Amino acid sequence: MPRALPIAPLLLLTSCCLMTSDARGQTTPQAELVKALAQLKQVTAAEVERGILNGFSIALVDDQRVVFSAGFGLADVKRKTPARADTIYRVGSISKLFNAVAVMQQVEGGRLDLDEPVQKFAGDFHIQSRFPDAGPITLRQLLSHRSGLIRESPVGGYFDDQQPTVGASVRSVADCALVNRPNTQTRYSNIGATLAGYAAQTVAGMAFDFYQRQHILGPLGMSDSSFAITPAVRRKLSNSYMRMANADGTFRHEASPLFELGTIPAGNLYASAEDLARFMSFIFAEGHTADGKLLLRAETLKEMCTPQLTGATNGFGLGFSVGRFGSFKAVSHGGAVYGFSSSFIALPGPKVGVIVLANEDIAMGPVSKLAEAALELLLQAKLGRAPVAKPAPVKLDAAALSAFAGEYESESYWAKLEVNGDKLRANIASQELDFTPLGPTKFRADGRFAHNGPVEFSRDASGQVTFTALGQKFSPAPSNPPPVPPAWRKFLGSYGPKFIPAIVSVRHGHLYVMTENMVDYRLTPLNRTTFAFSPGLYTDEHLVFNVDASGMARSVVLANMELKRN
Incomplete structure (x- = not known):
């Protein structure tokens, strides 16, 4: 298990001064920042010692300045390469924030409309509907996850390592069906966000990654960031690691695969913590870059950071997740993609925020812990507000x-x-x-x-x-569960890619399926071979077993993609 590396980068900030004002207009003394960073040093050292994360990078933002950035642990375990402030990570669904900016730039330019049917801008998108009275799907619904679309597309979805184009991914849903009526349920959809980005690239007349370089990443000075793997990205890209599920319910820990997602706008951004800090400063500057260029109007950003469900105070805005951090409004997004976990939290009121990027899959716990601790300490340094006291552990016999x-x-x-x-x-x-x-x-x-x-x-x-x-x-759980139907025994086992298999098992008389190396979801039978997912990643979707003449399952359809038995 990796040990803590020297955390000297923290000490480099002792000569800096956080020249900001608290709520009473007073400047924050240098001593407060030094104290906060000393406490953060303890938190990061403990997290490296815990060993869930091999390596991670953190950036703290105060309005237009990065007041702290550093790497901890190892970017490459085998070579003992330390993580740095400018180490590049895959940031997963934080990509959706940049996707939303691209869409809204086109809305401001009059080439897209949030409330028109998306087919008007992406004419090759089609999907089946079992709801005869369903209204059209709009960009507003796509960006706020209320379109009714499936979570993943058959081509280019999370289980597909063949690196198809964005267009191929969008077109592959033509024989799929809506999960819900549009604008009736909030259901997270990667292909939904991808469709929004596809509409933006279509009306802009250029590939999505090129558009991002020209109109967002480039102007923001995010020189280490890209929606495609380039030689420059590879040189700074951290290795990544993940727990992969075995058929017997155990896990093995291996290096994760690296391939381009077919849902590029939804999750394919490569970035450093320092680069994402520049994007955060753009939010605090109400749409302006560091050199004063306007990328997005202030009123547009405000709408993006407003929950789209009428009357809601939290939920999805346009791309952003909107909620609270203590007493402050927070706009944020997390990310999890093959070997990487990430967190981006911005507080528009006090104009402070944190980015945490890690090279371990399904590590939301430690990433959230680091982000929370860092942001509380920064707020304390800037505003003089001590973190809200948390309940202390007690001893139970x-x-x-x-x-x-x-x-x-x-x-x-x-x-x-x-x-x-x-x-x-x-x-x-x-x-x-x-x-x-x-x-x-x-x-x-x-x-x-x-x-x-x-x-x-x-x-x-x-x-x-x-x-x-x-x-x-x-x-x-029942002490005497009902017997498992003999036919179900022929469904048990592992399906799909070895690095992200679907593992079907039985517990307490119920079938379960492990998805995305994450958790086992309980299945409810709808007929002999079709089962409904319980609430979670695939709420309201189905798992279908394809069986031979003997009843043995040879494949399953999960996330609208056929996965063959291993």
């Missing part, structure tokens, strides 16, 4: 903890809880989490999958222990 141990199920997941010292160790649908007690029945969940996740235990009317976690209620 083994007997109290043992009352919660056991096996559970929720609508989507299975769970197994065991006593582990002064904590509970939880395995929720193949993700291990530590439940740290905060009181007799309240805990927090931490691990690679979550940070400070709320957990609360209670007893139902029959006296059985239940708990809530990950937004779902867990009840005891």
Whole structure:
């Protein structure tokens, strides 16, 4: 497991002064910044020591300046190459922010309209609908994930390593069907965001990556960033690592594959933390670049950072996720793509923000922890506001903890809880989490999958222990589950690419499927070979087994893509 590297880059800032003002118009003393960075040093050292992340980079932004940037751990484990402030990472769905800017530039130019049918601008897009009264799909819906589109396209989706064009990915949905009526449900869709970017590139008359270089990345001075792998990107690109699921429910840890996504606008950006800091300053400057050029009007950015669901105070704007960080409005996006995890959080009010980029897959827990700690410390340095006190852990004896141990199920997941010292160790649908007690029945969940996740235990009317976690209620799994139909035994196993297989298993009398090396989702039978996904990545979508004459499944259709049995 990698050890902490010297964190000297933090100390280089002791000669800097954060010349900003707090809410009363007073300048923040240099000592406050130095103190904050010393505390951040402890947080980053502990995270390197924990070992989930091999390497990561952080940038802190105060309006038009990067007040801190550095790398920690290793960008290349084998060669012992340290991560740096300018190390390049794949940033996953943070790409969607740049995609939205491209779309809105074309809206400002009169070549796109947010509320016209998207087919007007992308005439080769077609999809089937089982809703006869469904209205048209619009760019506004696509950018706010309310289009009703499927999550992934059959070509160019997350399971496809053949590197098709954006157009091929868009056209591949022609024989797919809408999951929901447009503008009725919020359902995250990578092909939806891609379709919006495809419309922008079509009316602009140039490939998406070229458009980004010419009209967004270039003007912002993001010289280390690209939507395509170039020789310059490769020289600074971090290696990346991921847990890959095995058919027996275990995982192996390997270097992740590197290929271009067919959904380029939705997730194919390569960038450094320092470059993303320039994009954040563009937000704080209300659409202006560092040299004063206007890329996007202030009123356009304001609309992008406003939840599009009428009356909502949080949710998706146009590209941005809108919520709260403490008492402040936050506009943000996370990213997770083959071996990389990332977080981008900007607070437009105090004009501060943080970028965290890591070279480990499915590592939202530690990335969120780093982002939260760094942003709290920056706010404290700038505004003199101490972070909101968090509940302190308490000590529960083994007997109290043992009352919660056991096996559970929720609508989507299975769970197994065991006593582990002064904590509970939880395995929720193949993700291990530590439940740290905060009181007799309240805990927090931490691990690679979550940070400070709320957990609360209670007893139902029959006296059985239940708990809530990950937004779902867990009840005891049946001690005598119903027998598994013999036909289902022929569905079990591994399907698709070895680096991102679909693993079908059975627990407590139910079928589950592991997707994207993340978690097992419970399946509900609709007929002999078609099963509905439970709430999660593929809410309202189906898994279909293709069987031979003996009933043995030879492939499954997941995310509208056929995955052959391994």
